[in-house]
Amino acid sequence: MKKTILITGGAGFIGSHVVRRFVNNYPEYQIINFDLLTYAGNLENLKDIEKSPNYTFVRGDIADSDQVNHLFETYPIDGVIHLAAESHVDRSITDPASFIRTNIFGTFNLVHAAKEHWKGNMEGKKFYHISTDEVYGSLGETGLFTETTSYDPQSPYSASKASSDHLVRAYHNTFHLPVLLSNCSNNYGPNQFPEKLIPLCIRNIQGMKPIPVYGKGENIRDWLYVEDHASAIDVIYHKGVIGETYNIGGINEWTNIDLIKALCAVMDEKLGRAKGTSQGLITFVKDRAGHDLRYAIDSSKIERELGWKPSLQFEEGLSKTVDWYLKNSEWLENVSSGAYEQYYNKQYHQR
Ligand code: NAD
Numbered sequence: 001m002k003k004t005i006l007i008t009g010g011a012g013f014i015g016s017h018v019v020r021r022f023v024n025n026y027p028e029y030q031i032i033n034f035d036l037l038t039y040a041g042n043l044e045n046l047k048d049i050e051k052s053p054n055y056t057f058v059r060g061d062i063a064d065s066d067q068v069n070h071l072f073e074t075y076p077i078d079g080v081i082h083l084a085a086e087s088h089v090d091r092s093i094t095d096p097a098s099f100i101r102t103n104i105f106g107t108f109n110l111v112h113a114a115k116e117h118w119k120g121n122m123e124g125k126k127f128y129h130i131s132t133d134e135v136y137g138s139l140g141e142t143g144l145f146t147e148t149t150s151y152d153p154q155s156p157y158s159a160s161k162a163s164s165d166h167l168v169r170a171y172h173n174t175f176h177l178p179v180l181l182s183n184c185s186n187n188y189g190p191n192q193f194p195e196k197l198i199p200l201c202i203r204n205i206q207g208m209k210p211i212p213v214y215g216k217g218e219n220i221r222d223w224l225y226v227e228d229h230a231s232a233i234d235v236i237y238h239k240g241v242i243g244e245t246y247n248i249g250g251i252n253e254w255t256n257i258d259l260i261k262a263l264c265a266v267m268d269e270k271l272g273r274a275k276g277t278s279q280g281l282i283t284f285v286k287d288r289a290g291h292d293l294r295y296a297i298d299s300s301k302i303e304r305e306l307g308w309k310p311s312l313q314f315e316e317g318l319s320k321t322v323d324w325y326l327k328n329s330e331w332l333e334n335v336s337s338g339a340y341e342q343y344y345n346k347q348y349h350q351r
């Protein structure tokens with residue numbers, strides 16, 4: 001019997017890499033991609049696999065319990081990999097309600113439907129919730145987030161993700177729902193919506209537009225290539241211990257300003273510009289409200305227990321990422337038109 005796996009948010013940035021990996025590597029699975037196709041979801045991300053016999057796309061809203069229940073009634077779902085979310089911190093500052101709706105109510109609808117539909121037969125079932133390192137809050141200059149670091153979310157986005165993590169763990173503790181969780185650091189790579197730092201900078205550098213750096217650019221993030229996150233998700237889904245949480249990171253910390261300068265250098269070279277040209281676009285703008293200073297991950301648990309570690313060095317990942325965006329400028333322009341321009345003007349021209 002084929003196993004049926006529901007992947008939520010599969011048309012988004014990370015979700016599309018996860019869907020592609022599962023569709024291509026596991027012909028014995030039937031993959032259902034359930035996605036609302038918000039501004040962040042784009043079926044163009046999955047053009048190469050959309051006709052695969054083991055792939056089905058269903059458009060729908062995780063925050064609508066009737067739609068979620070209907071999904072569980074229609075398909076014999078054995079496993080869930082839950083990525084659908086509102087994911088951009090800046091948007092959570094201007095429109096927190098949509099984060100509460102999707103990230104909290106949406107996750108609740110999914111765990112509740114899984115519990116109800118799997119009742120009496122949880123054998124072989126798995127509910128895997130994808131979360132973020134931002135739930136742990138902000139680090140000072142030293143230290144790393146481990147799986148036992150206390151939650152201390154600082155933005156409406158991270159608070160909504162923390163809340164969803166608690167619900168997933170509560171359904172394991174109370175109803176024995178077989179859950180897995182992971183908390184990952186900043187992803188980068190192809191198909192990321194250009195509201196996020198790296199694709200936004202690539203687009204602006206290409207167009208010789210100002211590169212908006214929040215505050216002094218001293219905030220630190222740990223960066224992981226998106227396909228490495230997808231491979232970690234694969235390993236955790238198949239080998240993770242039920243009830244456990246795994247931190248995923250790139251062991252790759254950068255201040256924003258150093259990262260942007262590195263990106264400028266790569267772009268100057270690839271675009272045949274004189275060295276230093278793109279750096280001249282750097283523009284310091286008003287800081288993000290409540291801006292977390294530093295995230296850094298201790299991913300020794302997944303490395304030790306499941307044998308996963310990142311495959312790419314950052315220099316290689318950044319170079320591949322820039323190549324992809326330069327080659328796919330049509331993708332970038334398609335997703336950046338209309339509503340994106342309105343968002344960009346509101347977000348940046350008031351700073
Ligand atoms: P994204 O914003 O690129 O994609 C989100 C997807 O979810 C989109 O396809 C969107 O259409 C869909 N979606 C949104 N609301 C929905 C709803 N109500 N019902 C159904 N689908 C809906 O996000 P991403 O960056 O790919 O992140 C995916 C997941 O990984 C999120 O849960 C995020 O919190 C987590 N995460 C992201 C990062 C990162 O660096 N991007 C790091 C760690 C964890």
Ligand code: DAU
Nearest residue numbers: 087088089132133134185186195196197212213214219256
């Ligand atoms: O850590 C994991 C998280 O990483 C994920 O859970 C989120 O979904 C994802 O969006 C990301 O959150 P960040 O807030 O760290 O990512 P973002 O790309 O928005 O910003 C990265 C850093 O760059 C952050 O310190 C803010 C800064 N920044 C961002 C933008 C968009 C700028 O300086 N200028 C900008 O224009």
